[in-house]
Amino acid sequence: MDYFQTLSTDFFQQPTLKLAQSLLGCVLVKETAEGIASGYIVETEAYMGPEDRAAHSYNNRRTKRTEVMFGEAGFVYTYKMHTHTLVNVVSGPLEKPEAILIRAVEPYIGIDLMQKRRGTDNLKNLTSGPGKLTKALGITMDDYAHSFSKPPLFIVQGKVPNEISVGPRIGIDNTGEAKEYPWRFWVTGNPFVSRHQKGGTSK
Template identity: 40%
Template sequence: MNYSEFFTNRPTEEIAQDLLGRTLSFDNGQETLAGTIVETEAYLGPKDRAAHSYNGRRSQANEGLYCPGGHLYIYSQRQYFFFDVATQEKDNPQGVLVRAIEPTAGLTTMIKNRNGKNGALVTNGPGKLMQAFGIHSRKWDLASLEESPFTIDLTSKRPIEKILALPRVGINQSDPEWANKKLRYIVAGNPFISDIKKKEIKTSHGFDKS
């Protein structure tokens, strides 16, 4: 399966869940930094009040969402950058935000990029994981995954004990319906989830080790 097939022809919610357990990696030209995806959020296009494409909004800033599935939508808020992949066909502006990864390669560099922060703080949030990768621009916005230094492994994934669907984070509560829709998906019990409580962390990190 290629990226175009993976990121189209099925609901964005399903794609967001299927990304969990897969490896996201970034080649910085000197080494590959990588981690297992443990938290994602689905955004469902013009009907979704939390989506950047709500009500058909379209500009140079969010054009990545209007690209064919498998293209990158990298956007910024304040000094942070976020990794989003367009889903669906061209001009159907839906996407999945990768919110957190569990590092698997290049951890020393990631900690350095995060100014010495370690443990879960290295990559337990969408801005943090991009900072850990050393991303400080929108350079790869609009690129297809194939044409970028990012890779998502579609050939294998770590077996997950349980996926939980939860409300998205930081959504405007003025619209309770969309603010509370359970469109955020997590590997239950993984310590790198952005808002996990200590008592919820599993020693298995939420993966089936059998």
């Protein structure tokens, strides 16, 4: 199946804050035995590594979970939060453990399969959150440390957003001033964004 053009490894070499915005409009694709499911990325959050109190790698914290973040950009960083798997794009240079959380996608291919996995026909609620989208697309911890440039979990070129909004990240209240950093990016006006925030600025 033709998914436009798979992103090259060079694409992921962009600085993290720029990459978090460049990913908007790209298509996140997962191939499984059940079929193919995909969605346009419409919301991301950047985590800036050792200096970012909200990052898992704050203070260069190196564990079995964060190990992939110290490697090359463009690889999959999955982790568990409660019962949900969350998916991130490793970013930044080698040994600079930064990452970008994919917070929401707009359903594209395999909508019936995604609805079956999520147990809902509500399209707007299908993938409008980081735990929702991984369940819908079939992303699991088995995807950890794989490259986003090749199957089964990969990102391809999509459509460039007309406008991008910027605001603080979500769900990181206990991180001091880091909770105020404007490192959340979303496609302005897109109905599949996880949380529509008043006061976000446009770029």
